[in-house]
Amino acid sequence: MTLPAPPRNTAAPLYGWLTDRLAVYLDREPESIDPTVPLAVYGMDSVCALSLCGDVEDEFGIPVDPSMAWDHSTVAALARHLASRGVRVPAGGTRP
Template sequence: MDQLITDWLTEYLSPYFKANDLAVDINTSFDTLGLDSVTRVEMIGALEEAFGLDLDPVLGFEYPTIKSLKQQIIAQEVTHA
């Protein structure tokens, strides 16, 4: 599931990397990509739907990169399994 989440987030955020003329990097902050609060909450909602997860909407603020968000989701799922 680790790589699936990374791939999903990379694909989801691809337009933001392109709009900012940035190479896709899992350590790029969501701030750098220009994600506002609505976009972050929508991203978490889309993640929930795509993977059947129950996620706190604030995760997009507390874990502001693809890498950190993915790691938290994996850790949370292991804890709840």
């Protein structure tokens, strides 16, 4: 199965970051997470959602509402939401 490529915009670098984090929490290979499929389909639960929110706060220094992962329920939607809040993944990966 070939997954859709992320768009070439400011949200694109966030796809990889989000997918890598979610793959750990969902016990899946990052390549198996389709950015357009609701994360609940993959088994995301409240623990995963809260952990992801904590990672975003720690990594990017912005407060996020614990409902973020439910309100923006796909990798694509999460990436767009975070990009709209000014989150950017530096060229070398994550923050030092």
